[in-house]
Amino acid sequence: MKPDLFQSPDYYLLDDLLSEEHKLVRDAARAWVKKEVSPIIEEYAQRAEFPHQIVKGLGEIGGFGPYIPVEYGGAGLDQISYGLIMQEIERGDSGVRSTSSVQSSLVMYPIWKYGNEEQRMKYLPKLATGEWIGCFGLTEPDFGSNPGGMVTNFKDMGDHYLLNGAKMWISNAPFAQVAVVWAKNEEGRIHGLIVERGMEGFSTPETHNKWSLRASATGELIFDNVKVPKENLLPNKSGLGAPLGCLDSARYGIAWGAIGAAMDCYDTALRYSKERIQFDKPIGATQLQQKKLAEMITEITKAQLLTWRLGVLRNEGRATSAQISMAKRNNVDMALTIARDARQMLGGMGITGEYSIMRHMMNLESVVTYEGTHDIHLLITGMDVTGFPAFK
Numbered sequence: 001m002k003p004d005l006f007q008s009p010d011y012y013l014l015d016d017l018l019s020e021e022h023k024l025v026r027d028a029a030r031a032w033v034k035k036e037v038s039p040i041i042e043e044y045a046q047r048a049e050f051p052h053q054i055v056k057g058l059g060e061i062g063g064f065g066p067y068i069p070v071e072y073g074g075a076g077l078d079q080i081s082y083g084l085i086m087q088e089i090e091r092g093d094s095g096v097r098s099t100s101s102v103q104s105s106l107v108m109y110p111i112w113k114y115g116n117e118e119q120r121m122k123y124l125p126k127l128a129t130g131e132w133i134g135c136f137g138l139t140e141p142d143f144g145s146n147p148g149g150m151v152t153n154f155k156d157m158g159d160h161y162l163l164n165g166a167k168m169w170i171s172n173a174p175f176a177q178v179a180v181v182w183a184k185n186e187e188g189r190i191h192g193l194i195v196e197r198g199m200e201g202f203s204t205p206e207t208h209n210k211w212s213l214r215a216s217a218t219g220e221l222i223f224d225n226v227k228v229p230k231e232n233l234l235p236n237k238s239g240l241g242a243p244l245g246c247l248d249s250a251r252y253g254i255a256w257g258a259i260g261a262a263m264d265c266y267d268t269a270l271r272y273s274k275e276r277i278q279f280d281k282p283i284g285a286t287q288l289q290q291k292k293l294a295e296m297i298t299e300i301t302k303a304q305l306l307t308w309r310l311g312v313l314r315n316e317g318r319a320t321s322a323q324i325s326m327a328k329r330n331n332v333d334m335a336l337t338i339a340r341d342a343r344q345m346l347g348g349m350g351i352t353g354e355y356s357i358m359r360h361m362m363n364l365e366s367v368v369t370y371e372g373t374h375d376i377h378l379l380i381t382g383m384d385v386t387g388f389p390a391f392k
Contacts, residue, residue, distance in 0.1 A: 002354070004038035006030075006091065006267050011301045017308055018080070025081045029061045029088035037092035041215055042353040045093070048210065050217040052175070054096065059130035063089060063100040065108035072112065072120050073128030079314035083256035083307055091260030094363035095216030101257065102171045103127060105249035107134030107180050110192055114234040114242055119194065123178060135204075137167035137181035137195075137221045138243050144169075145376050146391075148240045152183040152223065154193065161233070163193060163226040169370070173219030174206040180234075181221065182243045192234035192242055201226040212366040214359075248324050251371050252314060255327035258367060259303050261360045262335035266296045268355055269342035276346075283345070292341045299338065303331045322384035329377035336364045 008030070015023065036057050044051045058064060066082045068074025075081075082104070090097035108127050111119055126132040143149040152165025163183060173179070179195040179202075195202055201224040210218060237245070270293055273284030283289050310327050313319035339361035343350035351358050368374050376391075383389045 004034040005271065006034065006038075006264060009263055009266060009297055009300060010304075011297050012305070014301075014304050014308060018084075021077075022080055022084060025062060025066075025077060026084040026088060029063070029085045030091075032057055032061045033088050033092040037089075037096060041093045041096070042356070042359065045095075045214045045359050046353060048208070048214040050095070050099070050175075050215055055099075055130040055133065058089075058096075058100055059128060061085065063104070064128050064130055065104045065112075065124070067104075068108055068112055068124060068128060073125035074108070078311075079252070080308070080311035082253060083311050086253040086257040087260040087263075089260070090257030091264045093215055094257065094261060094360065094367055095213040097253075097257045097260075098171045098213060098216045099133070101250050101253045102136055103130075103134055105253055106136030106246050107178065109249050110180050110234060110242070110246050111194070113245070114192060114237040115194075116235055118231070119234070123194070127178070132177040133172050133175060134178040134180065135170050135172040135176040135221070136243075136246065137170055137179050138247075139167060139169050141166060141168050145373060147182070147243065148190070150182065150184060150190070152181070153185070154183045154191075154228065155186055157227075160230060161193065161228045163195065163223045163228050165223050167221040169207070170204075170219055170221055171213075171216055173204045173221055174217045176204065179204075179221055180246075181223070183223075189238055190240050190242065191238045193228050194232040194234070195221075195223070195226065195228060196232075199226050199228065212362045214362070244321070247371055248321050251324050251328040252310065252319070254367060254371055255303075255310065255324070255331045256307050258328075258331040258335040258364070259300060259307065261364060261367075262296070262300050262303070262331075262338045265335070265339045265342040265357050265360055266293070266300060268357055269293065269296070269345045272346055272349075272355075289345060292345060296338045296341065299334045303334050306330065320384075322380055325372065325377040325380040328372065329374055329381070332364060332368045333374060336361070336368055339364055 062075045065074045066077040070076040111123050138147050140150050154161040154163040177197050181193045181195050203222045204219045207218040273289050276283045343357045
């Protein structure tokens, strides 16, 4: 078991832009990742198994709904704190960050924002500690980038709703106690429903044979005449804008998280370049390797500035969906490029579990696709600047 020697790059002294609380929150998450995630994550990724024992710790460091108000079990932190926690968790592993991000932004967020007081008090405290794990059902077998075409539906049966349909590519599904599911009513309007494990007709088969996010549990949600109590309907927002609002929060967290993966790859490559001797000198003394490292730290620094400013706008309630899309697309693409360049710097060693780089690279191939693909986010930015939607 190799020690976690990670040192966080801060080329533009961005710590000066953070409050003392921000740094305390980040450092606590960083210390926890070094102690609880780094020593075990390669083994769990190799086995394609989620490390359930870390769930309690994720709750303790604020990994579940850190911006949720204290009265509902959250930490009441701001959006920059949330981003920094996601950065540190993904520095450990994208799959672990996915578990945290889904719980925070796709389960707790809609219950907090779109639910009523009874729903908030019932679900949020248990989700905040990790006693309950949740998942988010939007993507369907035939509807990914076009979620408005969903066919999952529910009918009013008088004293309950009857839910039918299926969702796929659902993080946390195999072991989640709670699912926030998006379905159409008889008029075709999209609503959110809270579905609980144990409801008759509700099953969550696991997805196997993944080459990416191997330490994250992924599955399907199957609804076969599931009777959902009427009090489980989220009452305060409907329409496609409701799940898309959740995705804004999740994409914001991903924009920060991808920086963490990139920083880990950069730090690994930098350290290796100083230790690996070829042709009688460290490879870090050669021009080609310095070019790679210089480009890596430049792109990380640009991404750090982008997300910090976005966090300020989120705190002020001024960040737009299109701005969040830009950050998600840019930062994940940046992280993928750095992972690939770092892998080359390590040569053959870069593909082994001795180093984190190949795991990050494989994980990021999922991150660049989920929560809006790279191309869809480009079209969101294109529509924002031109006013013309080019999705059809």
